[in-house]
Amino acid sequence: MNLKNKIVTVIGLGNSGVNAANLLSDAGAVVRATDSQDTPATREAQAALEKRNIKVEIGGHTENFIKGSRLIVVSPGVKESSVALQWAKEHHITIISELELGFRFSKGRIIAVTGTNGKSTVTTLIGEILKSGGKDTVVCGNIGNSLCQEIARIKDDTWVVIEVSSFQLERIEKFRPEIALILNITDDHMDRYNNFNDYFSVKSKIFRNQTADDILILNYDAPYLRDLKKKTRSNVIFYSKKEGSSDAYVKDGWVTCVSEGKIRRIARISDIRLKGAHNLENVLASAIAGLRAGVREDSIGRTVKNFIGLEHRFETVDTIDGVEYVDDSKGTTVDSTCRALESCDRPVILIAGGRDKLSDYTVIRGILRERVRQVILIGEAKERIRSSLDGTVESIFADTMPQAVELAGRFAKGGEIVLLSPMCSSFDMFRDYKHRGEVFKEAVKKLKTRRVPI
Structure with a gap:
C-alpha cells in the first residue's frame, strides 16, 4: 500500500488509532489525527504523536482537518454518527478501519x-x-x-x-x-x-x-x-x-x-x-x-x-466459608451470563449490571429461576434489569462493587457460588472490564481478611 506523501487522517485516538497513526507515519504518509474528547488519555496520545510531527486535534473535530485527506482510518470506537465521518463522506474520501489498514500492510x-x-x-x-x-x-x-x-x-x-x-x-x-x-x-x-x-x-x-x-x-x-x-x-x-x-x-x-x-x-x-x-x-x-x-x-x-483460561472469564477468585467467588467480568452480554450460569452446578448469588447496551434482559429469566437465589444489581442499567426480571428472583441494589460483594457474602451459604457476570459494559463505573474484575477481586480479598479468625 503506497501512501508516501499522501494525507491520511485517523479518527479516534485510542490504542488502535494511535498505532494506525504510527504505522502510517512509518509508511511515509502525511498523518493527521483527531479525537472528539479532551481527556488525560487523548492529551497523552497527542503529545506522543506530535513528537513524530503528526498534526493532532482533540476536544472536537473540524471540517478543514478532514478536508483534503486521501484516506480516512477510523478507530473501532467511533460511531457512524460522528460528524468527522459525515464530513469525510461529503468530501468523497475513502474510509477504512484500523483492521483493514493493518491487513493491507x-x-x-x-x-x-x-x-x-x-x-x-x-x-x-x-x-x-x-x-x-x-x-x-x-x-x-x-x-x-x-x-x-x-x-x-x-x-x-x-x-x-x-x-x-x-x-x-x-x-x-x-x-x-x-x-x-x-x-x-x-x-x-x-x-x-x-x-x-x-x-x-x-x-x-x-x-x-x-x-x-x-x-x-x-x-x-x-x-x-x-x-x-x-x-x-x-x-x-x-x-x-x-x-x-x-x-x-x-x-x-x-x-x-x-x-x-x-x-x-x-x-x-x-x-x-x-x-x-x-x-x-x-x-x-x-x-x-x-x-x-x-x-x-x-x-x-x-x-x-x-490451558487454564483467561483472567476475568469464569475465574475462581477464592472460596470463603464454603462459598466460591467467581469473576466473570468479561461477561458483558446477556448470553455470556447465561452460559456462565449454565456452568454453575450450585445455587448462585449473581452480581450484575453496568452500562446498558439496550440488551433484552428478559431472555435470562428462565435460567435465573433454575440457578439463581439472589441478584445484586449495580450501575446505570440496574433499574432496567430489575424491571426485566420482575417476579423471577429477588433483587436488590448496591451502590459500589465492594458493597455488592459484602451483600453477596451475607446472602451466600456454604456450597453456593457468588458470580460476577454483569451482562453490561463497565464504563459507567470502571475503566474497562479488567478494572471491574480487579475491584471485585480486591473486595473478595478484603472480605476474606475480615472473616479470618485471629
Missing part, C-alpha cells in the same frame, strides 16, 4: 476469530496451539495490541491470530483471513446497531472476501450459523458438541476431529481444565483450527490440557 497468514462470546478465549488458545506446534505466531486485535502495532513483527510465514469485533469489521474492504471462525452471534451492541439483523450482517463480513481456498469454521450448534454455508464461497467446517455433521465433535468423552480423512482424538474432556459447556465449544473450535493450520494432534492435545 500484513504479510502473514491470518486466522480471524469473531462472535459475541468466547472470542478472547479461542483467539488465545489458537495462539498457544500454534506456538506449541512450532509456528511463528502473533496474537493481536481486540484482545490486546492492534494489528497495526504488530506489523513489524509479522513475516511471510507468521500466523497472525486476530480477535475481531463487529466494530472493526464495519469498514473492511479487502480483509481476507485464510481461516475465519464465527463462534456465535447473539444480541449485543443494540446501542450501536438498529437491530439484530444489522449486527449479524456486520459480523458476517468476516468471510466476505474469502474464496474456495479459504476456511470458514462455524458452530453447528448455533442453527442460525448453519445457513451461512449457503452464503459463502469458503470451505466450511462445522464443530459441534454432538457427533454428526461436523469435523470437530465430542465422542466417548473425547474432543475428536476429522482432518485429512482421519479421525483424530485430541484430549479427554476430563483432562481439560477449562470448565463449562461454552468452553468445550471453544476447545472444539480451537482444535480444528489448529489442525487446519498444520499442527499435530498430540501437540494440540497437550496445549488444550494445559
Whole structure:
C-alpha cells in the first residue's frame, strides 16, 4: 500500500488509532489525527504523536482537518454518527478501519476469530496451539495490541491470530483471513446497531472476501450459523458438541476431529481444565483450527490440557466459608451470563449490571429461576434489569462493587457460588472490564481478611 506523501487522517485516538497513526507515519504518509474528547488519555496520545510531527486535534473535530485527506482510518470506537465521518463522506474520501489498514500492510497468514462470546478465549488458545506446534505466531486485535502495532513483527510465514469485533469489521474492504471462525452471534451492541439483523450482517463480513481456498469454521450448534454455508464461497467446517455433521465433535468423552480423512482424538474432556459447556465449544473450535493450520494432534492435545483460561472469564477468585467467588467480568452480554450460569452446578448469588447496551434482559429469566437465589444489581442499567426480571428472583441494589460483594457474602451459604457476570459494559463505573474484575477481586480479598479468625 503506497501512501508516501499522501494525507491520511485517523479518527479516534485510542490504542488502535494511535498505532494506525504510527504505522502510517512509518509508511511515509502525511498523518493527521483527531479525537472528539479532551481527556488525560487523548492529551497523552497527542503529545506522543506530535513528537513524530503528526498534526493532532482533540476536544472536537473540524471540517478543514478532514478536508483534503486521501484516506480516512477510523478507530473501532467511533460511531457512524460522528460528524468527522459525515464530513469525510461529503468530501468523497475513502474510509477504512484500523483492521483493514493493518491487513493491507500484513504479510502473514491470518486466522480471524469473531462472535459475541468466547472470542478472547479461542483467539488465545489458537495462539498457544500454534506456538506449541512450532509456528511463528502473533496474537493481536481486540484482545490486546492492534494489528497495526504488530506489523513489524509479522513475516511471510507468521500466523497472525486476530480477535475481531463487529466494530472493526464495519469498514473492511479487502480483509481476507485464510481461516475465519464465527463462534456465535447473539444480541449485543443494540446501542450501536438498529437491530439484530444489522449486527449479524456486520459480523458476517468476516468471510466476505474469502474464496474456495479459504476456511470458514462455524458452530453447528448455533442453527442460525448453519445457513451461512449457503452464503459463502469458503470451505466450511462445522464443530459441534454432538457427533454428526461436523469435523470437530465430542465422542466417548473425547474432543475428536476429522482432518485429512482421519479421525483424530485430541484430549479427554476430563483432562481439560477449562470448565463449562461454552468452553468445550471453544476447545472444539480451537482444535480444528489448529489442525487446519498444520499442527499435530498430540501437540494440540497437550496445549488444550494445559490451558487454564483467561483472567476475568469464569475465574475462581477464592472460596470463603464454603462459598466460591467467581469473576466473570468479561461477561458483558446477556448470553455470556447465561452460559456462565449454565456452568454453575450450585445455587448462585449473581452480581450484575453496568452500562446498558439496550440488551433484552428478559431472555435470562428462565435460567435465573433454575440457578439463581439472589441478584445484586449495580450501575446505570440496574433499574432496567430489575424491571426485566420482575417476579423471577429477588433483587436488590448496591451502590459500589465492594458493597455488592459484602451483600453477596451475607446472602451466600456454604456450597453456593457468588458470580460476577454483569451482562453490561463497565464504563459507567470502571475503566474497562479488567478494572471491574480487579475491584471485585480486591473486595473478595478484603472480605476474606475480615472473616479470618485471629
